[in-house]
Amino acid sequence: MTSSHSNTRLSPETILIAVAWPYANGHLHAGQIAGAYLPADIYARYHRMLGNHTLMVSGSDSHGTPVTVRAESEGTTPTEVFERFHESFLDTFNRFGISFDLFTTTDTENHAKVTQDIFLTLLERGYLYEAEQTLLYDPQADRFLPDRYVEGTCPHCEYTQARGDQCDDCGRTLDAFELINPRSKLSAASPVPKTTKHHFIKLSAFNDSLTEWVTQQTHWRPAVRNFTLGMLREGLHDRAITRDIDWGISVPLDGYENKRIYVWFEAVIGYLSATKEWAQIEGRPDDWKNWWQNSESRIIYFQGKDNVPFHTLIWPAMLMGYGDLNLPYDVPANQYVTISGSKASTSGNWAIWMPDYLDRYDPDPLRYALTVLMPETSDSDFSWSEYVRRNNDELVARWGNLVNRVLTITRRNFEGRTPATPSSLSQESETLLRRVDDAFEIVGEQINEVQLRRALASTMEIAQGTNQYLEERAPWSAVKNDPEHAGETLHTAINAISGITTLLQPFLPFTCAAAWDFLGHSGEVQEAGWGRTPVAGETLLPEPSPLFRKLDDSIVEEEEAALGT
RNA sequence: GGCAGGGUAGCUCAGAGGCCAGAGCAGGGGCUUCAUAAGCCCUUUGUCGGCGGUUCGAUUCCGCCCCCUGCUACCA
Incomplete structure (x- = not known):
């Protein structure tokens, strides 16, 4: 492997990717995906390829008043409601390639036990x-x-x-x-x-220690840090954490039979209980400590901006009160994605519902569109016309066509195999390959800093650079009078494409898996490590097919007409 | 009302105390034909929200104002 990656941190790292717990009273929409699940997935895929100890967990938030209300209006039980949407979430994650190590629910015995333990410990300590x-x-x-x-x-x-x-x-x-x-x-x-x-819960008791801690988190996004510090300046209020309801986790005290622990208190505990559940399933029940008690591990919470105070104030206060558990390393909360200029609305049906989308289209084009406009600094807008344009101009024309054109000329002119490895490389070829190799460090650092739109743009620029390289070297004419020149060009282009395929894998896992096979590689791209896997000369190339489908403009009108109905 | 983020080319967005403020798309011109009529090159447009201030110099820092979005903690 010719990876040029050099990791400045201790390697391998231990990273827990903690993702927002969706409320199990409706299907997921694209805004939630762009806000939390997709960035978390890209981040996780990258760290797995680096070989880090990566664990990504979340689950359905099954408790809470809206679940009960929906159950009553449908004449069914809260359990039926949350189980139905839990299934829907799992199906969406599976079809959209959101690669959780565990996606559980808050309705497990394990979670109740962990929650009650934290409740009793905080009570004992006077919090x-x-x-x-x-x-x-x-x-x-x-x-x-x-x-x-x-x-x-x-x-x-x-x-x-x-x-x-x-x-x-x-x-x-x-x-x-x-x-x-x-x-x-x-x-x-x-x-x-x-x-x-x-x-x-005595949040007021944590005001000073939280302020001191947050002040040190200079790597947080300005919006997240300033917002949090602002609330601390106002002073935290104590909050009630039990409710007079019967759907939820029991309060482990006598006289509280008719009350339950309130959702916002227990849902954040899900990160810890899910890690424990995963460790139990793996048969190594103590492994959760690698993430929660090892001072070298990093826990990153992917959230929408509405969840910031829960992850930068309330949950850290609970962790401080309980003790001996790691505080968040970062909470890279995203702003919102609006749809055709308006805020997504469940009741107004103003949303891209993931089950609907996945029934009609492929996952990668939406992963691409949502990454390109990921609301990392401010709200951004999704429109179907931009979706179609990006699919057609950027995925089909720039990247998909690059793979297709290179493999097609090569197969046609070199008996279906990669041209022999050139004895020496020209300046242009070396420059291109170095650019690809260098990108692993650059793009990797951008992903690690959760600057995902920039990371994807950096990678797509290299695809464009490869098209420029081809234009300059015109292998389609060289093949007629200078086969060696053409061979060097195509060998180089195929190797560049191999690197780009790995770079794009965290973003576009489905089409990169296909591209990987077209390059004649065996195994899976995500197992290949974060570096360019060389394609040897004389590698047999299977017949490629287009990675992306060109979309007709007519779907813009169709989809926009369906909004708000 | 308070707090936070944002107001930059027709559109979607980057960016930074000072060489001519950028990218993609759209518009205009050209080259190419291997490829999903794909690719490449050149090119037009901006009072960088408004008004003041700091500075040798600000669109980038500060203050005020206007507009948009979100949050305002018993929705999570």
Whole structure:
């Protein structure tokens, strides 16, 4: 292997890739994929190819009020609802190539055990306390109402559809008790105040240690770090972590039979419990410690921006309180992807639903489109016309066609085999191959820093450079009067393509697997390591077929018409 | 209201205290024909949101203002 990669960190590294837990009350859409799952997958595939101890985990968030509400409106059980969408998630990840080592759920015995242990330990150490709280209660639905499940008239602007947490009309933050004529969103009933007892986590006790810790995280994205520091400057509020519901994890205390541990407290614990579950499945139950207690390991949380405080404040506070577990190394949260200029909306059907997409199109073009516009610094916009254009101009014409044209000329003129290895290489050929080899370090570092759009652009530039190289060397004419020159060119181009295929594998795993086979390689590209695998002279080349399908412009209109219906 | 991010070519976006502010696409011109009518070269366009300030010099730093997006913690 001629890899030029040199890793400045200790190698192999130990890396836990912790990905957002999707709420199991609907299918996944492209915005969630671009925000968390795809960047995590690219990152994981790269680190696996480097040979690092890489583990990628997540699971379905199966608890919470929306799951219960959906179950009731469908006349079924919460279990049925979350299991249905858990299956949908697994199917999406499988078809889209999101390569989890374990994608579990929060409804396992293991997770309940880990959660209860953390709960009791924090209680023992004085980080939890019991207090009374008065909340709005829906007597008809027999349930306490989160602020946003209460509607009424805004006391400031008299908008009649204001939610209990915020008025959508004037934008002001509200307290549900301020609403005039409050109504429950779950029934027609008027909510009434009711006092209840809960456990609170003393987040305020961690304000100083969190501030000190976050201040040191200068490698975090500015948006994530500034936002977090801003909240710390305001001062953290203690939060209730139990609820009067019956769907969720039991509170391990007497007198709490009718309460459950609240979802946001237990869902983040899923990262730890999933690691433990994976270790048990592997038959090495202590292996979770490699990621959570080894000071050399890095834990990276891939999230959408709405989840930042849970991963930069609340979960770290819980970890500090529990002790002896690694704090997050980074939380490279993404902004949002809008669809044709508007924010994705589940209820308005304004989204690219992954099951629908995968029924109609191939995974790699969407992986490509979403990576190219990954919202790493600001919100970005997905449109079907850009999707089609990028597929046709960039994947089909620039990269797919490069592979196809080189292999086709070669097979036709060199008896179906790679030309013999040239005795010496021209300046241009050497330059091209060096550029490919150097890219492993450059692109690798960009992936490691989670600058994925830049990493993909860097790689695609090399594909373009290979097209330029071919133009200059015109092997299609050289083959007639200077076969040796043509042979050197095509041998070099095939080797460049081999390197580019490996570089693209984290981004486009399906088509790179195909390209790998067309190059006459055996085995799998993801097993080849992060470096260019040379193609020897006289390698038998199988008949290639196009890596990407050209898409017709008509799908733009079709797909856009389906939005919002 | 508060906080955060953003406002850069027709479009989608990069970028950086100072050589002519960039890329891809779109538009215009040319070359090529191996390839999925694919490839390559050349080329037009910008008051870098507005107003002040710091500086020898700012679009890049600071202040104020306008606009967009998100968050504002019992949705997670």
